[in-house]
Amino acid sequence: MRWSGSVVMLVVALLLTASCAPAQRVDLGDSSGNLIAAIAGEPDQLDPQKTSSYFSFEVLENVFDTIVEPDENLEMRPALAESWTVSPDQLTWTFRLRGGVTFHDGSPFTADDVVYSYRRIIDEKLSNVDKFSAITDVTAPDDRTVVITVARPTPNLLTNLGGFKGMAIVSRANVESGEIATHPVGTGPFAFVSQRSGDSIVLTANRTYWGGRPKIPGVTYQFISEPSTALSALQAGEVDWTDAVPPQRVTQLEEDDSVHLAVTPSNDYWYLALNEARAPWNDVRVRRAIAFGIDRDAIVQATSYGTAAANQLAIPKGNPWYIGYDRYRYDIGEAKRLLAEAGAAPTTMDMLVTNEYPETVTAAQVIADNLAPLGIEVKIRTVDMATWLDEQNTGNFDMLMMGWLGNIDPDDFYYAQHHTNGANNAQKFSDPQVDRLLDAGRVQTARDARADDYAKAATLIADGVSYVYLYNPSVIQAWNPRLTGYDARRDGAIRFRSAALDGTDGR
Template identity: 80%
Template sequence: MRHPLAVVAIVVALLGAVSCAPARRVDLGQSSGNLIAAIAGEPDQLDPQKTSAYFSFEVLENVFDTLVEPDANLEMRPALAQSWTVSPDQLTWTFQLRPGVTFHDGTPFTADDVVYSYHRIIDGKLANVDKLSAVTDVRAQGPDTVVIRVAHPTPNLLTNLGGFKGMAIVSRRNVESGQIATHPIGTGPFSFVSQKSGDSIVLAANPKYWGGAPKVPGVTFEFITEPSTALSALQAGEVDWTDSVPAQRITQLRGDDSLTLAVTPSNDYWYLALNEARAPWNDPRVRQAIAYGIDRQSIVQATSYGSATANQLAIPKGNPWYTPYDRYRHDIDQAKRLLQEAGAHPTSMDMLVTSQYPETVTAAQVIADNLAPLGIAVHIRTVDFATWLDEQNSGHFDMLMMGWLGNIDPDDFYYAQHHTNGTSNAQKFSNPEVDRLLDAGRVETNRQVRQRDYATAATIIADQVSYIYLYNPSVVQAWTTRLSGYEARRDGAIRFRTASLDGGGRQ
């Protein structure tokens, strides 16, 4: 999953047996009493400021903290910063840090750690550098105060700082020693213990966590790639929680009293992107033809068995930033007319998907059938996620499918992906009016004007087919009835800090 984030990674119902990991019991000598969480893939790396994989964020959000963080309603609340003020001209933000916080190695957390973390992102041009694009200065005023100055009013600064992906506060010592890659040290509710490649990661509860010690002794993340295997392990009592639930089982599981099922509408979205650096995909009429050629409802049914909602823009209905849009229907005749108008006759398409997200493989098969009447043979290229990221970044694709998760502010949905200089604009879309509107959205403090700017930008993005938006998935998770104090969040954040297990550990 790519983020911003990329992300980019997503909490979705994963389909299809691409690779199998048998259900297995955990080494109880290492993690007796731990909450056992089955996730669908292994983190690509453990540096929270460098990864863009959702599987990494699932683990690392329990290890690291941010300055502020979203609550269940996605409103920003205190985290490592206990309070903040904004100057009358909205150009200076002053954060008072929470006293007495320490890193897992016992090192005191201070303002210098915040300054170092943000400068590392800016100076290193890491994945989320665009979230700090307005920042002109970050400095410490004593050990407990951080002052951030911005070049212009920045209405989404708190959202940018609080979105976990890439914005974690790290330990300078941990980074400069190189150990962050193999033994990350944060200030979060759980500390890293060990990783067994291809199998699991073990975390231990942090008894000195500023938010209160967790109620479970630790969390073991098991990597189980096959959803049916993860569900069987949950039903057998071998795991306590999973977000790898077969979509075709959701209806049946709603009536299963032996577990808790959560199907929560999300702000995530899945999309297709055509490589505009290549002909004929550089012609918007050809991209529009593909948008008319695909059948979103068939894709939704195949990938989520109806638990997702088809959408032609990124932001879902029910979100306060939602914009209605329904230009594209499944219309092969219109697609053919557009191709003829463009004088384009593509006969093949290289479609990049990843085995790490089986729904991309499933969708690709539907899309191949959809585009066959246009005379386009879709060659589905299935690779591992690391290769997918490399191929995306180097532009080695005609079309790809992926999703974005953890979006809160409208800037999260559009800027990095569609601004000419966006850090995740792999499709090479460039439109001066979109650039102007997205830049304006970053500084506009009037909510109505800002909403109008984003609605206009989103419409142009869809009209010009920077992305072909497919659907908004639901966050689907299941857990044992022994687990309490946990909630499935629509931003996909996996937080076990308040979770508890009744009945003690496994025997």
């Protein structure tokens, strides 16, 4: 069929207009009207108190609540607790809970649920149990009152209770039935509906949510491990939101009106950890050699394309707890000198990374090139996230790379990772002076003195190469411009409770 020149010009004009316009929503068989969110990996499990996977938290933060929570400035605000008081000696915290809150199965939320949740973390030594180290008792004088007593002043107690990782309030019945593993029940803005392994998780709006019912009918999380695929799906209107954005596309996306791009400096950091339970990595001189043998700038460019900032400590510039540190540089000569001084000549290194965080795979390839002049062959072992966690926990690695996400208080950046008894000290670092400083930081109520404790501890941690810190990333997310009421947060928390999407109605 032959088209006239005017028709061809009209079609071209329409195509050009469409390329600059927000993508129209494509119906792929999901008639729910849910917000479709593409995340880069599948949750390793659905129990919020047991998981340490960010993919799990992306979903479960919308299903569960904490008693307090951070606002956009990371200051703690009321959540399931509407108010609280602290005794003059700083040892008794009394929380007044909201009335009329129910779990998704209709059962009432009471103070007993808070006591049960916290006792479960403490008694079973679950994820982040170290955040309860000062707590001596948790009681419920009545259905709406929780009293927490501590052995010493605990200036970061609210942050410990409000940072979502591991602190969700769970239903005792849901836990004891075992159903929390397959059908978690919380009090949050969305209720769990279903999971298709390897594909998706579906949530539905909690219409009786204490914070007001959501404006969208629900959220469907699609697991799309390849960032370019997730971005293409967003641009095609097949998904509404994603945090799987290729950093090399950021500059281009800044000029693309079809998506809303957010690049937000974060409190997260990426690091390398050497297994100090194995020789020769138990020698600090060998670890320092690796620190000098790593080209951070090359890693940042390869993984983040200029969207991240290289750093030799955990806490980024702009954070009130930041301190400068620049002991290490890319210096193969110094690395060789340190290895010779230690009498060490490692020839291979088993490096554990996961394809669910592509940054780790990319960085591993740079690191392999960096360490080759030292005579070290880096054997990159790429596994799924669940296997990565198992291998980390059993110490089956020479070196691993990962990020620490959702940090707020300085204790979040250092204690669990570097205290001898820290719950996440997989590298087996131990320094009595660091322990003393981190313990002191947990009880020091004077801001300046507390900052001094953490500055000294951070310096010793870096000097001892408990971690080889690499960089602080940005939170990079993109969504359809028709999605409103949502903001990218510095702590990486994904909250869809206030989100709205044209053409949907949570009612």
